[in-house]
Amino acid sequence: MGSTADKLKGMANEAVGNAKQAAGKATDNERLRADGAAQELKGEGQQALGKTKEQIKKATNL
DSSP, X not given: OOHHHHXXXXXXXXXXXXXXXXXXXXXXXXXXXXXXXXXXXXXXXXXXHHHHHHHHHHHHTO
């Protein structure tokens, strides 16, 4: 998967994770909040992977 795709998937997972956390907070559902937090972390990891891939590509194209 390319760096852009990783970053986009990461942003989507962060957004969904944030929404799940908000819904869990509004409904006092701890499991939904925890699932949202985990999904947000997954998204952050995907974005970091995408940024790393992009940096490696730039470094090798010098």
